[in-house]
Amino acid sequence: MSASVGDTEFVFEKMSGIARFIYEVMPSYTVAGYVLFALVFLMSAIVYKLGFARKLKPLQTLVIYIFLFIGCLILTFLGFFLPIVEGLIVAALILIIYRVRRMNEYKEQKEDSII
Template sequence: MTGSFSIVLDYIVANYGVQNIFWKMYIINLVLSAIAYKLGFARKLSLWKNVFVYFMLFLGNYLTTIFSIMKMPMTESLVIIVIVLTIYRTRMYMQRKAKNASS
């Protein structure tokens, strides 16, 4: 098995080249991480606490991007996390809507 597990990285390299690959992957990972945080873990926080959380997310994505460039499936894992959390949130919304309609 000589294939790569990093489908997103391979796609970007094949279509856009390797110029600025770190920043392209960093932005993709940052957006996916922010969506995953918002869907799964976000609570109502004050403005400064929210700024701090997103700043730490901004810094922490550096390591995730390095792993992505090393052809580990970090971006693909984030995509799967976002899909699963979206399905979960949609089901919860539908259940609450049905519960409120029956009450």
């Protein structure tokens, strides 16, 4: 059962920006789905690592990433029509800026305490 061109265009119009780009560029819709899932998982892992990760035992970390993987399956389905990937990119950028500023303040405080 194949979709008509009109149906495909209708769905592409409703898709979020990055998801639409992935589906237009990839050779097949199956590959595009896996790429979107990988992107959602990668961005979620980066956001988790930058903002929420703590020093844990390796087995505990593995369990967290397994549940993150399962949660990203749901986020991928939402990511077709909602800006999930875009939101994760913004969250990662904000957390990166926060980390850089915090490191700079820490270095300044360390230098001030030496002097």
